[in-house]
Amino acid sequence: MGDFETVIYEKRDNVGYVTLNRPQALNAYNLKMRDELYQALGAIEDDPEVRAVILAGAGERAFCAGADLTEFLTAPPPVAARQVRWERDIWGLFLGMTRPLIAALHGYVLGSGVEMALCCDIRLASEDARFGLPEAGLGIMPAAGGSQTLPRSTGPAAALDMLLTGRWLDAAEARRLKLVNRVVPRPALLPEAERLAHRIAGHSPLAVSHARQAVNRGLEMGLEQGLELEARLARALLNRP
Ligand code: COA
Numbered sequence: 001m002g003d004f005e006t007v008i009y010e011k012r013d014n015v016g017y018v019t020l021n022r023p024q025a026l027n028a029y030n031l032k033m034r035d036e037l038y039q040a041l042g043a044i045e046d047d048p049e050v051r052a053v054i055l056a057g058a059g060e061r062a063f064c065a066g067a068d069l070t071e072f073l074t075a076p077p078p079v080a081a082r083q084v085r086w087e088r089d090i091w092g093l094f095l096g097m098t099r100p101l102i103a104a105l106h107g108y109v110l111g112s113g114v115e116m117a118l119c120c121d122i123r124l125a126s127e128d129a130r131f132g133l134p135e136a137g138l139g140i141m142p143a144a145g146g147s148q149t150l151p152r153s154t155g156p157a158a159a160l161d162m163l164l165t166g167r168w169l170d171a172a173e174a175r176r177l178k179l180v181n182r183v184v185p186r187p188a189l190l191p192e193a194e195r196l197a198h199r200i201a202g203h204s205p206l207a208v209s210h211a212r213q214a215v216n217r218g219l220e221m222g223l224e225q226g227l228e229l230e231a232r233l234a235r236a237l238l239n240r241p
Pocket of ligand 1: 067068069108110135
């Protein structure tokens with residue numbers, strides 16, 4: 001797993017560390033990164049030792065400054081179309097993960113960076129983080145789930161404010177709007193993410209997985225169906241061999 005170009009994958013103490021690694025381009029998300037994320041997340045899914053995952057960005061300046069504009073807006077139409085499809089796939093890929101993901105967000109968190117963060121279960125931000133969806137200004141729109149995941153976190157009004165105006169949020173406002181769970185000083189970002197990951201890794205993987213399913217699948221259901229799902233998952237935990 002050591003030979004990726006755009007992603008670093010490491011594993012320590014039951015925690016997987018996935019780091020977006022194009023700091024010279026503010027970790028902009030390109031097709032290579034998409035492919036390598038696919039492989040890294042796939043390796044995690046195949047590895048029962050990994051019980052929680054931290055997603056972070058390399059370098060001082062950014063978690064991810066969005067889709068790579070040199071590839072995206074200049075690519076010929078078939079490639080652009082493929083990119084849109086792949087961005088959708090990455091949403092499915094993240095959401096299909098059976099291990100919980102913690103996003104550690106610093107610096108620029110733009111476009112696909114916001115969308116990747118929204119695919120994670122818990123979002124931590126450092127005080128210097130800046131969030132924005134510049135797509136409308138570029139004549140495009142989020143295509144990695146953002147138009148659906150953002151309002152599920154912030155509610156529709158705040159989501160539409162970000163989506164339609166392209167206005168950036170600082171970390172404090174992102175916290176107020178429920179885009180992130182918590183804001184910490186920059187030096188505390190990774191240690192705090194690790195603290196949470198280790199807490200999760202210390203719990204029963206099945207209990208963690210069922211709680212996660214109850215919330216994520218239940219959100220798509222009416223209350224009655226959601227309660228049935230909860231009961232089913234809780235029973236399955238009690239009845240396990
Ligand atoms: N795609 C490709 N390269 C990008 C990038 C992106 N989305 N964002 C930044 N980079 C590159 C820059 O081209 C620059 O490369 P260079 O040093 O080879 O010239 C490097 O990262 C540093 O960025 P730079 O623009 O010089 O830093 P800055 O501090 O002046 O500005 C931003 C930072 C984030 C405001 C600015 O880079 C930006 O607006 N990026 C695009 C954001 C965006 O629209 N994303 C797409 C969403 S769909």
